[in-house]
């Protein structure tokens with residue numbers, strides 16, 4: 001498949017020491033383990049692949065229904081269904097590595113110790129180029145968002161993971177907090193190498209014909225274009241609060257959407273639910289950013305990062 005990015009621009013970015021050929025990755029939980037999409041797009045063109053959330057033991061996830069369409073978005077309550085860290089290392093990692101794209105392993109634990117143990121196994125088996133610590137999953141009873149909505153708990157997780165690995169540690173933040181800048185500062189103080197934001201917004205829907213909650217788990221996470229203004233606002237606030245590279249996401253479906261995040265302060269972006277509507281969405285976003293840079297005289301992505309703060 002051809003690469004249509006303009007040769008005059010350099011799309012490469014460096015996120016906490018991980019070199020990406022462009023700033024567009026695919027968001028955790030929306031791209032399986034990569035192989036599922038190989039028939040629809042050139043996966044090797046992605047900036048990075050973020051894996052589905054990995055836990056210490058395999059998980060079957062929440063009871064169905066687990067997906068519900070909403071205006072300009074969707075609710076999901078998957079509940080971290082995944083094969084567990086050992087099966088990932090043995091069965092999924094080799095195929096992922098074959099794409100020759102940086103792999104970011106998204107991890108989640110019930111306890112601080114579990115987060116650290118998963119990080120240790122990833123390090124031992126060269127299971128990733130970076131770890132994305134999910135302290136923001138809204139669909140699990142323990143762990144996840146509970147760690148991400150309290151600065152002290154967030155610090156405990158980040159410090160434990162940092163002690164367990166020398167891989168770059170990206171912390172994924174939840175939008176379900178009053179002050180995201182406070183959590184971001186706590187993670188920076190604990191040694192996070194980068195932050196990604198946002199995970200889904202907690203929501204629910206009622207199925208009026210069955211007269212009950214639409215999702216088996218009652219609550220779910222809202223994603224898609226409906227959350228983009230909230231996500232852009234949070235990237236803006238976190239940019240002003242910390243000095244770490246940011247990965248922005250939430251409703252990106254076009255290069256214009258991605259550029260909002262970059263100009264607000266994100267050094268890279270991730271496409272999530274957008275892939276469900278168009279499997280090649282991330283590729284369109286890469287090409288669009290390249291074209292925008294050529295049209296507007298930007299040679300490097302870093303020249304655009306956070307520019308909107310200066311142009312106020």
Ligand SMILES: Cc1cc2nc3c(=O)[nH]c(=O)nc-3n(C[C@H](O)[C@H](O)[C@H](O)COP(=O)(O)O)c2cc1C
Pocket residue numbers: 027028029030052053054076078080106134137172198199200222223224225227249250251252270271272273274
């Ligand atoms: C079906 C589905 C599964 C997801 N699973 C995970 C996950 O395992 N770990 C995680 O950190 N985020 C997970 N997310 C959140 C996404 O990575 C992303 O942060 C969020 O959907 C916002 O981006 P979007 O609006 O582009 O989808 C999931 C999202 C969806 C829609």
